[in-house]
Amino acid sequence: MTDAKIPYSLNSKAVAEATRYWLHKRGVTLEEIAELVMMLQKKYYPGLTMEECIHNVEMVLSKREVQNAVLTGIQLDVLAEEGKLFSPLQDMIENDEGLYGVDEILAFSIVNVYGSIGFTNYGYVDKLKPGVLERLNDKSTGEVHTYLDDIVGAVAAAASSRIAHRKQAEREQELGQPHAPEDVEEAARRSALEDTEPE
Numbered sequence: 001m002t003d004a005k006i007p008y009s010l011n012s013k014a015v016a017e018a019t020r021y022w023l024h025k026r027g028v029t030l031e032e033i034a035e036l037v038m039m040l041q042k043k044y045y046p047g048l049t050m051e052e053c054i055h056n057v058e059m060v061l062s063k064r065e066v067q068n069a070v071l072t073g074i075q076l077d078v079l080a081e082e083g084k085l086f087s088p089l090q091d092m093i094e095n096d097e098g099l100y101g102v103d104e105i106l107a108f109s110i111v112n113v114y115g116s117i118g119f120t121n122y123g124y125v126d127k128l129k130p131g132v133l134e135r136l137n138d139k140s141t142g143e144v145h146t147y148l149d150d151i152v153g154a155v156a157a158a159a160s161s162r163i164a165h166r167k168q169a170e171r172e173q174e175l176g177q178p179h180a181p182e183d184v185e186e187a188a189r190r191s192a193l194e195d196t197e198p199e
């Protein structure tokens with residue numbers, strides 16, 4: 001029995017770990033998401049490395065709003081796969097019904113975190129369905145990834161948007177131009193993080 005007097009409090013590390021666990025369990029690697037980022041950004045930044053793409057995917061996945069969306073979406077996919085949702089929601093999610101768009105709405109909460117560039121990128125990968133998204137859209141496997149395909153596309157789009165904002169701040173810094181305070185703080189945070197991060 002839990003003590004009713006103890007206030008509800010959730011350990012944020014547990015949420016972050018569950019996010020990693022469930023992405024992995026549903027067969028999605030960070031590298032695959034990073035490959036989408038590379039595809040979206042390489043023509044703008046020819047020197048972009050896979051390490052940078054992976055780093056930006058990790059930064060997106062470290063946001064609580066993103067973790068909430070990932071866990072909610074995967075949970076609904078799993079319940080649909082197990083046939084545990086009520087009708088007609090069960091059929092709509094199981095069959096990725098054309099008029100059911102709540103999966104995309106949930107993905108917007110991820111894209112939103114890094115602003116409007118993310119929307120364009122999300123729309124692009126959603127239409128093209130490259131790499132991992134093609135696999136997640138394969139309906140012949142018996143697996144349900146109605147939410148996960150949008151989530152993965154949205155994480156890649158958000159990471160792309162983050163790169164675009166970071167590159168702009170770096171360029172301004174190199175040129176000695178003034179930059180927006182948010183960008184300066186973010187750049188300082190990032191370089192501090194990179195100093196302490198193991199290679």
Ligand code: MG
Pocket residue numbers: 096103104145146147148149150
């Ligand atoms: Mg979908």
